[in-house]
Amino acid sequence: xxxxxxxxxxxxxxxxxxxxxxxxxxxxxxxxxxxxxxxxxxxxxxxxxxxxxxxxxxxxxxxxxxxxxxxxxxxxxxxxxxxxxxxxxxxxxxxxxxxxxxxxxxxxxxxxxxxxxxxxxxxxxxxxxxxxxxxxxxxxxxxxxxxxxxxxxxxxxxxxxxxxxxxxxxxxxxxxxxxxxxxxxxxxxxxxxxxxxxxxxxxxxxxxxxxxxxxxxxxxxxxxxxxxxxxxxxxxxxxxxxxxxxxxxxxxxxxxxxxxxxxxxxxxxxxxxxxxxxxxxxxxxxxxxxxxxxxxxxxxxxxxxxxxxxxxxxxxxxxxxxxxxxxxxxxxxxxxxxxxxxxxxxxxxxxxxxxxxxxxxxxxxxxxxxxxxxxxxxxxxxxxxxxxxxxxxxxxxxxxxxxxxxxxxxxxxxxxxxxxxxxxxxxxxxxxxxxxxxxxxxxxxxxxxxxxxxxxxxxxxxxxxxxxxxxxxxxxxxxxxxxxxxxxxxxxxxxxxxxxxxxxxxxxxxxxxxxxxxxxxxxxxxxxxxxxxxxxxxx
Numbered sequence: 001x002x003x004x005x006x007x008x009x010x011x012x013x014x015x016x017x018x019x020x021x022x023x024x025x026x027x028x029x030x031x032x033x034x035x036x037x038x039x040x041x042x043x044x045x046x047x048x049x050x051x052x053x054x055x056x057x058x059x060x061x062x063x064x065x066x067x068x069x070x071x072x073x074x075x076x077x078x079x080x081x082x083x084x085x086x087x088x089x090x091x092x093x094x095x096x097x098x099x100x101x102x103x104x105x106x107x108x109x110x111x112x113x114x115x116x117x118x119x120x121x122x123x124x125x126x127x128x129x130x131x132x133x134x135x136x137x138x139x140x141x142x143x144x145x146x147x148x149x150x151x152x153x154x155x156x157x158x159x160x161x162x163x164x165x166x167x168x169x170x171x172x173x174x175x176x177x178x179x180x181x182x183x184x185x186x187x188x189x190x191x192x193x194x195x196x197x198x199x200x201x202x203x204x205x206x207x208x209x210x211x212x213x214x215x216x217x218x219x220x221x222x223x224x225x226x227x228x229x230x231x232x233x234x235x236x237x238x239x240x241x242x243x244x245x246x247x248x249x250x251x252x253x254x255x256x257x258x259x260x261x262x263x264x265x266x267x268x269x270x271x272x273x274x275x276x277x278x279x280x281x282x283x284x285x286x287x288x289x290x291x292x293x294x295x296x297x298x299x300x301x302x303x304x305x306x307x308x309x310x311x312x313x314x315x316x317x318x319x320x321x322x323x324x325x326x327x328x329x330x331x332x333x334x335x336x337x338x339x340x341x342x343x344x345x346x347x348x349x350x351x352x353x354x355x356x357x358x359x360x361x362x363x364x365x366x367x368x369x370x371x372x373x374x375x376x377x378x379x380x381x382x383x384x385x386x387x388x389x390x391x392x393x394x395x396x397x398x399x400x401x402x403x404x405x406x407x408x409x410x411x412x413x414x415x416x417x418x419x420x421x422x423x424x425x426x427x428x429x430x431x432x433x434x435x436x437x438x439x440x441x442x443x444x445x446x447x448x449x450x451x452x453x454x455x456x457x458x459x460x461x462x463x464x465x466x467x468x469x470x471x472x473x474x475x476x477x478x479x480x481x482x483x484x485x486x487x488x489x490x491x492x493x494x495x496x497x498x499x500x501x502x503x504x505x506x507x508x509x510x511x512x513x514x515x516x517x518x519x520x521x522x523x524x525x526x527x528x529x530x531x532x533x534x535x536x537x538x539x
Contacts, residue, residue: 024050032071047076056087074105108145112152119165126165180208180216198224198233205240214248235274242267246285253461260293280316283307284323291327300327318344318353329364330425338364355389367421369414371400391520398482406445416446428457448478452487464498485519488512506532
């Protein structure tokens with residue numbers, strides 16, 4: 001009997017709730033009609049009745065608000081959530097729902113405020129709110145939302161300097177916008193308060209290193225190294241610091257022998273301080289320095305051979321073999337090099353390292369004039385999983401194919417390949433003699449290649465104005481060449497990064513996008529063009 005009574009009560013409540021819902025829906029329809037007819041006073045009066053009868057449970061509040069939202073009556077929907085926050089039996093503030101509504105109203109400043117309130121109330125929602133911000137930025141065509149977000153984040157961090165979630169959001173935003181200095185500064189500030197950011201600081205250092213921001217990378221890595229060897233991130237930071245020092249030295253042709261000697265000594269002293277997984281990377285860097293910078297090729301080879309014997313991990317062993325093969329090729333021991341490349345290719349056949357070995361073996365065959373063999377391997381590598389390897393294979397394949405089509409004897413390609421090999425061996429004076437000869441007597445396929453290689457040598461020596469001029473000469477004289485889009489991209493990068501001629505860079509990025517839409521560089525050109533603050537319908 002009691003069970004039947006309970007069921008009857010549930011039925012009565014359900015029927016009553018349904019009747020209330022239908023009545024509310026009817027009033028919302030009336031409000032929508034009044035708004036459409038400009039009868040705002042009547043609409044507001046009906047809306048007060050809706051708020052008066054609003055149930056205190058979450059589902060009813062959300063359902064009522066969404067009915068207004070679906071009719072694009074956003075102000076009324078927001079007012080429902082405001083009222084719901086006051087009367088909700090669960091004490092739900094509806095911050096996320098209110099933020100979403102504000103987004104629909106293009107009121108991003110208020111939306112951010114609601115997200116921040118949610119983050120204060122529920123810090124565990126950090127990833128969810130970060131994803132909401134990410135989605136907003138994805139659809140931010142004119143960057144107006146990004147500007148408002150930056151201002152809101154900076155303001156919140158100033159108001160609440162001890163809020164870790166606000167600080168982490170600012171770090172995320174800064175990294176996304178490539179403001180690496182802000183990200184690092186904020187992360188170090190966080191670490192000084194909470195002492196838990198070492199892994200993130202090492203990550204920022206790696207990002208800076210990958211993007212050529214060597215001073216910032218060094219700052220990040222050395223900060224963690226400075227905490228001492230008991231730090232779990234010490235080994236990673238030490239390796240990063242050495243990689244950064246090596247990359248910075250290589251980027252500056254004025255780096256002297258003493259600097260490389262100091263780097264080699266630091267590596268020697270660091271072997272015991274890095275984990276076993278990083279040991280081969282240190283060996284590879286030191287061998288690189290010894291062979292290419294200190295004229296200690298035999299010592300570099302002996303170091304690598306010893307490390308290969310000690311290393312049991314297949315991946316690490318192949319990494320070292322790849323470096324050893326490179327040094328053999330550098331020192332004209334071609335057959336030792338091709339043997340090692342083949343071993344790595346066979347051992348890591350379907351992996352990126354195996355593809356890299358196959359590409360370098362194909363490049364070796366190109367250097368020594370075995371063009372058919374090289375072309376066969378390159379055709380396979382065009383479909384490689386790694387985009388970088390596929391692009392490199394495509395580029396070298398074009399060099400071989402186009403030159404052989406213009407001169408089936410292969411004599412001209414032999415000169416081009418010999419010059420490229422001399423560049424690989426750092427014999428720039430010999431390379432320049434061959435390249436100058438090609439410019440004087442070559443055909444319309446080999447000449448643009450030679451001009452680009454001369455430009456690359458000049459660029460590497462920091463003669464940026466001459467390099468820019470040579471790249472643009474390729475574009476002007478040989479616009480149909482397979483080198484033209486590459487030359488145009490490199491000219492724009494030099495103008496952008498070194499000559500600080502933003503207008504010229506904009507012009508050449510746009511020229512690449514317009515005239516070479518299928519170029520491998522087209523996407524990067526669009527990105528760089530936008531970063532210069534240009535708005536264009538074609539983008």
